[in-house]
Amino acid sequence: MRIRILLTxxxxxxxxxxxxxxxxxxxxxxxxxxxxxNNSIKTEFSAPVxxxxxxxxxxxxxxxxxxxxxxxxxxxxxxxxxxxxxxEIAYLLSMIPGLDAKKIAKTYKQADxxxxxxxxxxxxxIPHETVIPLYALMSLRETIAISPSPKRLYPHGMxxxxxxxxxxxANQKEVGADASLxxxxxxxxxxxxxxxxxxxxGVAGERRIKVNARNVEIEEIGRTxxxxxxxxxxxxxxxxxxxISELFEKRVGSIIxxxxxGAIYAAGSxxxxxxxxxxxxxxxxxxxxxxxxxxxxxxxxxxNGLYPPGSTVxxxxxxxxxTSGVMDEHTSVDCTGSMKxxxxxxxxxxxxxxxxxxxxxxxxxSCDDYFYKGSIQLGIERMSKGLxxxxxxxxxxxxxxNEFIGTVPNREWKREKFKKPWYQGETLNxxxxxxxxxxxxxxxxxxxxxxxxxxxxxxxxxxxxxxxPYTPLPLDVLSPLEKEKLPIIQRAMxxxxxxxxxxxxxxxxxxxxxxxxxxxxxxxGIAQGAKERQSEHxxxxxxxxxxxxxxxxxxxxxxxxxxxxxEHGGHGGEEAGGIVSSIYNKLDDLGYIxx
Numbered sequence: 379m380r381i382r383i384l385l386t387x388x389x390x391x392x393x394x395x396x397x398x399x400x401x402x403x404x405x406x407x408x409x410x411x412x413x414x415x416n417n418s419i420k421t422e423f424s425a426p427v428x429x430x431x432x433x434x435x436x437x438x439x440x441x442x443x444x445x446x447x448x449x450x451x452x453x454x455x456x457x458x459x460x461x462x463x464x465x466e467i468a469y470l471l472s473m474i475p476g477l478d479a480k481k482i483a484k485t486y487k488q489a490d491x492x493x494x495x496x497x498x499x500x501x502x503x504i505p506h507e508t509v510i511p512l513y514a515l516m517s518l519r520e521t522i523a524i525s526p527s528p529k530r531l532y533p534h535g536m537x538x539x540x541x542x543x544x545x546x547x548a549n550q551k552e553v554g555a556d557a558s559l560x561x562x563x564x565x566x567x568x569x570x571x572x573x574x575x576x577x578x579x580g581v582a583g584e585r586r587i588k589v590n591a592r593n594v595e596i597e598e599i600g601r602t603x604x605x606x607x608x609x610x611x612x613x614x615x616x617x618x619x620x621x622i623s624e625l626f627e628k629r630v631g632s633i634i635x636x637x638x639x640g641a642i643y644a645a646g647s648x649x650x651x652x653x654x655x656x657x658x659x660x661x662x663x664x665x666x667x668x669x670x671x672x673x674x675x676x677x678x679x680x681x682n683g684l685y686p687p688g689s690t691v692x693x694x695x696x697x698x699x700x701t702s703g704v705m706d707e708h709t710s711v712d713c714t715g716s717m718k719x720x721x722x723x724x725x726x727x728x729x730x731x732x733x734x735x736x737x738x739x740x741x742x743x744s745c746d747d748y749f750y751k752g753s754i755q756l757g758i759e760r761m762s763k764g765l766x767x768x769x770x771x772x773x774x775x776x777x778x779x780n781e782f783i784g785t786v787p788n789r790e791w792k793r794e795k796f797k798k799p800w801y802q803g804e805t806l807n808x809x810x811x812x813x814x815x816x817x818x819x820x821x822x823x824x825x826x827x828x829x830x831x832x833x834x835x836x837x838x839x840x841x842x843x844x845x846x847p848y849t850p851l852p853l854d855v856l857s858p859l860e861k862e863k864l865p866i867i868q869r870a871m872x873x874x875x876x877x878x879x880x881x882x883x884x885x886x887x888x889x890x891x892x893x894x895x896x897x898x899x900x901x902x903g904i905a906q907g908a909k910e911r912q913s914e915h916x917x918x919x920x921x922x923x924x925x926x927x928x929x930x931x932x933x934x935x936x937x938x939x940x941x942x943x944x945e946h947g948g949h950g951g952e953e954a955g956g957i958v959s960s961i962y963n964k965l966d967d968l969g970y971i972x973x
Contacts, residue, residue: 418588418589419586419587419588419589419599420586420587420588420589420595421584421585421586421587423561423582423583423584423585424582424583424584424585424604425561425562425563425582425604426562426579426580426581426582426583426604426605426606427442427528427580427604427606428442428528428530428545428564428578428579428580428606429577429578429579429580429606429608429609429610430442430609430610431542431570431571431578431609431610431612432609432610432611432612433611433612433614433615433616433619434611434612434613434614434615434643434841435615435616435617436611437616438533439532439533439534439538439542439612439614439616440530440531440532440542440571440653441530441531441533442528442529442530442531443505443506443528443529443530443531444506444526444528445503445504445505445506445509445526445527445528445529446503446504446506446509446513446524446525446526446527447499447501447502447503447504447524447525447526447527448470448499448500448501448504448522448523448524449497449498449499449500449522449523449524449525450463450466450486450497450498450500450521450522450523451497451498451520451521451522451523452490452491452494452495452496452497452498453490453492454466454486454490454521455486455487455490460483462521463483463486463487464483466521466522467479467482467483469519469522470482470501470522473512473515473516474504474508474512477501482500482501485498485499485500486498486500497523502527502563502658503527503529503658504527509524529657529658530544530545530564530657531654531657532544532653532654534616534619534620535652535653535654536650536651536652536653537616537619537620537623537646537650538614538616538619538623538644538645538646538650539569539647539650539651539652539653540568540569540645540646540647540650540678540679540680541569541570541612541614541642541645541646541680541778541839542569542570542571542653543566543567543568543569543570543571543572543573543653544566544567544568544569544571544653544656544657545564545565545566545567545571545656545657546564546565546567546656546657546659547563547564547565547659548562548563548564548565552565558579558581558582561582562579562582564657565579566578566579567656568678568779569678569778569779570610570612570777570778570839570840572779573777573778573779574610574777574840574843577608577610577843577844578608578610579608580604580605580606580608581604581605581606582604583601583602583603583604583605584600584601584602585598585600585601585602586598586599586600586601587599608844609844610840610842610843610844611840611841611842612642612839612840612841613637613641613642613643613838613839613840613841614642614643614644614645614839615643615644615968617968618635618643618644618961618964618965618968619644619645619646621644621960621961621964622635622644622646622961623646623648623650625957625960625961626646626648626957629648629944629945629947630648630649630673630944630945630946631648631679631683631819631924631925631942631943631944631945631947632645632646632647632648632679632680632683632819632941632942632943633645633646633648633940633941633942633943633957633961634680634819634820634823634837634939634940634941635938635939635940635961635965636823636827636835636837636938636939636941637937637938637939638827638830638831638835638852638930638936638937638938638939639835639849639852640824640827640835640836640837640838640850640852641838641841642776642837642838642839643938643965643970645680645839646680647677647678647679647680647683648673648675648679649671649673649675650675651668651675651676673945678778679818679819679943680778680818680819680820681774681776681778681780681781681782681818681819681820682780682781682782682818683818683819683943684782684784684785684816684817684818685816685817685818685819685899685924685926685943685945686811686812686813686815686816686817686899686900686901686924687770687811687815687816687817687822687897687899687926688810688811688812688897688898688899688900688923688924688926688950689744689746689810689811689881689895689896689897689898689926689950690811690822690825690826690895690896690897690926690928690950691765691770691809691810691811691815691817691897692740692741692744692749692810692811692895693741693825693826693829693867693870693871693895694764694765694768694770694825694828694829695749695752695761695764695765695809696737696740696741696749696866696867696870697764697829697860697863697864697866697867698756698760698761698764698765699737699749699752699756700737700863700866701857701859701860701863702755702756702760704755704756705752705755705756707736707737707738707863707866708736709736709737709752710734710735710736711734711735711747711748711751711752712731712733712734712735713726713728713731713732713733713734713735713745713747713748714731714747715728715729715730715731715747716729716731716747717747717750717751717806719802719803719806720803722803724746724747724750724803724806725746726745726746726747727744727746727898728743728745731747732745732747732748735747735748736748737866737867737870738866738869738870738873739870739879740870741867741870741871741873741874741895742870742871742873742874742877742879742880742881743879743880743881744874744881744895744896746810749809749810750806750809750810752809753805753806753808753809754802754805754806757805758787758788758789758800758804758805758808759788759789761788761805761808761809762786762787762788762791762808765786766786767855768825768828768834768855768856769821769824769825769828769834769855770784770786770817770821770825771783771784771785771786774818774820774821774824774836774837775836775837775838775850776820776836776837776838776839777838777839777840777848778839781818781820782818784816784817784818784821785814785815785816786808786815787804787808787813787814787815788800791814792804792814811897811899812899812900819941819943820837822926822928822941822943823837823928823939823941824836824837825928826894826895826928826929826930826939826941827852827930827939828855828856829864829867829868829871829930830868830893830930830936830939831852831936832856832861832864833852833853833854833855834852834853834854834855835852835853836850836851836852836853838850868893868933871893871894871895871930871933872891872892872893872933874893874894874895874896874951875891875892875893875894875929875933876891876933881896881950881951882894882896882927882950882951882955883951884951884955885951885952885954885955885956885959886955886958886959887956887959887963888931888958888959888962888963889962889963889966890931890932890933890962890966890971890973891931891932891933891934892929892930892931892932892933892958892962893929893930893931893933893936894927894928894929894930894958895926895927895928895929896926896927896949896950896951896954897924897925897926897927897928897950898923898924898925898926898948898949898950899923899924899926900923901920901921901922901923901924901946920946921946922946922947922948923946923947923948923949924943924944924945924946924947925942925943925944925947925948925949925950925952925953925954926941926942926943926950926954927941927942927950927951927953927954927955927957927958928940928941928942929941929958929962931962931971932971932973935972935973937970937971937972938962938965938970938971940958940961940962942954942957942958
């Protein structure tokens with residue numbers, strides 16, 4: 379019996395050993411084969427050169443300045459012994475005296491480890507002309523690797539800074555979201571550079587090599603070339619862009635020049651900032667100056683500036699009124715300069731009143747009273763739904779990151795945000811673009827395009843993405859009746875700029891008729907007891923109204939939209955009329971106006 383038990387145990391042990399040998403020799407063969415290959419096959423990645431950004435005439439906007447980076451061999455430190463590293467740093471400084479020894483040492487020590495067999499980048503960029511005379515000599519040193527490292531350069535400095543954006547060193551969060559940034563190092567942080575980052579940065583190349591146990595290359599077994607030079611052509615004309623920057627000097631606000639299909643020929647948020655400051659790392663002093671400036675130069679006012687639209691909203695509001703079934707183009711009101719609602723007076727900007735006013739006169743002369751009285755008949759829900767359909771209170775769809783949506787207030791919005799009921803006085807304020815109503819300049823430009831053509835354009839900065847044209851189609855958002863009545867609003871907008879009494883009539887000097895709408899968006903209320911409103915020029919700067927002037931031209935053959943918003947500028951036509959006129963005349967000089 380004992381012999382049987384021993385024989386059984388013996389058989390079980392041998393069967394177990396045979397099964398284990400079979401598993402190791404046969405079933406695990408592929409696993410260990412792969413493990414062996416990983417130990418002997420090494421993959422080297424090559425960074426692609428970032429694509430350039432060009433204007434519509436192929437003028438460089440963002441380019442790559444040729445230079446080199448320097449890397450040191452791994453394992454130059456052994457515990458506290460840094461003599462080898464110190465020797466290499468001393469050599470680098472003897473060749474290129476301007477290098478920062480402390481920064482090099484710190485960078486190296488952070489990346490060096492027993493498990494790292496790759497050269498360690500210690501200097502990100504040195505200009506081409508500095509390295510070339512030294513290249514041959516430095517390359518003979520086995521502990522130093524010199525490789526190409528282009529640096530982003532913005533030839534126009536601060537011009538169009540908010541549109542173009544910039545590249546800077548990728549942070550840990552960005553690297554976590556895109557592993558290729560570990561190799562590339564830099565990433566688009568703002569503007570076009572950020573929105574089209576994946577396209578511009580290209581795809582890294584790979585080189586697979588076989589190495590021995592000492593990490594010495596034996597042979598190359600495969601290669602994948604980098605995918606690079608993904609250039610981006612914009613609709614921007616830098617001649618026009620530079621011109622609008624000169625026009626807007628020492629002002630705060632924004633300008634948009636866009637064609638009827640939404641192509642942005644020039645757009646500026648002011649003040650601007652120098653893009654080149656960010657490429658190698660901006661100083662704390664420069665950063666704090668940008669962040670603490672009252673004029674918010676780092677804010678892209680085109681899509682992130684939120685302002686009351688003021689009277690610019692009266693064009694779309696008028697179209698809603700005359701197609702409502704409650705009012706039409708023949709409906710008129712008697713403007714006496716003030717309207718009583720409860721115990722409060724709602725003033726028209728003209729304190730003596732406009733007299734009898736229909737929609738054409740109400741838009742051309744910007745009569746507040748007409749819109750007050752019309753809003754009571756329609757109500758806030760019909761007004762807000764109509765305005766949102768026309769592009770307000772939602773993103774314009776422009777190819778720039780982090781666009782704001784603004785606010786078209788109504789009962790539901792107020793209930794959700796403030797847990798309070800809606801009051802009729804708020805309806806009156808909304809009808810003239812005041813109260814809680816907030817828009818971006820880009821939304822007003824897009825909305826003006828709708829008034830000009832009956833189609834809502836999608837603003838876009840890019841023209842060619844590689845070789846592919848980018849031409850988003852305008853949206854058809856108006857009802858058949860609104861399209862039928864739209865010419866009424868268009869004639870009134872022409873009257874703003876050309877008719878006696880038009881709010882911009884005395885401030886336009888274009889070579890051809892244009893159409894538009896002025897706006898004076900209040901930033902501070904007027905006391906109920908005040909007999910007359912204080913002159914904008916007599917107010918403290920921050921209490922002055924924002925000046926709007928949004929236009930299209932030529933009036934009879936719309937080709938371009940020009941929208942200007944000047945923070946605390948006062949009256950729209952007076953402050954912005956000259957700027958708008960100069961831009962249209964410049965468009966004519968550049969051959970863009972077809973007559």
